[in-house]
Amino acid sequence: METLAMHISxxxxxxxxxxxxxxxxLAVLTFCVLRGRRDLDDRLAPMAGLVAAFIFAVQMLNFPIxxxxxxxxxLGGALAALLVGPWVGTLCVAVVLVVQxxxxxxxxxxxxxxxxxxxxxxxxAAAYLLIALLLRALPRTNAGLAVTAxxxxxxxxxxxxQGFVLEYWLGGTTDLGGNLAGLAGTMAGFHVLIGIxxxxxxxxxxxxxxxxxxxxxxxxxxxxxxxxxAPAVPVPGGAR
Numbered sequence: 001m002e003t004l005a006m007h008i009s010x011x012x013x014x015x016x017x018x019x020x021x022x023x024x025x026l027a028v029l030t031f032c033v034l035r036g037r038r039d040l041d042d043r044l045a046p047m048a049g050l051v052a053a054f055i056f057a058v059q060m061l062n063f064p065i066x067x068x069x070x071x072x073x074x075l076g077g078a079l080a081a082l083l084v085g086p087w088v089g090t091l092c093v094a095v096v097l098v099v100q101x102x103x104x105x106x107x108x109x110x111x112x113x114x115x116x117x118x119x120x121x122x123x124x125a126a127a128y129l130l131i132a133l134l135l136r137a138l139p140r141t142n143a144g145l146a147v148t149a150x151x152x153x154x155x156x157x158x159x160x161x162q163g164f165v166l167e168y169w170l171g172g173t174t175d176l177g178g179n180l181a182g183l184a185g186t187m188a189g190f191h192v193l194i195g196i197x198x199x200x201x202x203x204x205x206x207x208x209x210x211x212x213x214x215x216x217x218x219x220x221x222x223x224x225x226x227x228x229x230a231p232a233v234p235v236p237g238g239a240r
Contacts, residue, residue, distance in 0.1 A: 007097075007115055008167075012108075013171045013173065021117050028117075035087040051080050055076035056100075059074055077120065078153035079202045081152070083216070085218040085219070090120050093124060094121075123159065131148055146206075153195060158195055165184045165187055168180075
């Protein structure tokens with residue numbers, strides 16, 4: 001099961017492909033730093049630290065998938081996108097992954113670019129795209145926010161898992177005998193179950209924050225529906 005882990009260990013993907021994705025991850029994170037600076041204010045800056053700390057803590061807790069004999073944990077892309085936005089959210093998840101790799105050995109250091117690409121970049125981007133669509137379609141209630149958070153988290157986990165499949169196709173060190181579709185199906189199946197757990201955690205956390213301080217939920221501020229234009233008021237006697 002080590003070859004199916006979202007935290008890719010050293011040696012699973014060959015060096016050239018790992019180097020390419022490390023360069024890609026660095027370029028995207030640099031853009032996120034530049035773009036995220038525009039969003040930082042007195043609400044978002046402390047919230048980013050809290051989100052990174054929360055994701056780090058919850059990622060240390062695994063929940064078992066009894067039907068598969070494996071376990072999963074929060075990836076955090078959807079949670080970060082909802083609370084601090086896609087740019088700062090990507091950076092939050094990336095920081096967590098760097099600390100995990102360097103301090104706890106969770107994921108190979110040589111594979112750090114791959115892990116950041118999958119979980120911080122692909123996961124957060126997929127989540128925010130769904131969030132942007134769902135928040136415009138669903139009612140702005142706690143129930144609508146919960147559905148948005150759950151669906152975005154579930155889908156983002158599955159999409160991130162397919163990033164690994166692409167990377168393995170490009171530079172996997174073990175020959176699958178042409179059974180790439182089997183790997184994709186296995187990854188998707190396991191990560192649907194992991195995504196359900198992630199969706200429940202994300203929905204519960206975001207709705208709890210929204211009930212107390214809705215202004216701290218980035219997605220509710222940034223993706224609010226445009227206000228209807230005010231009706232024109234006729235001026236007696238014409239305008240001067």
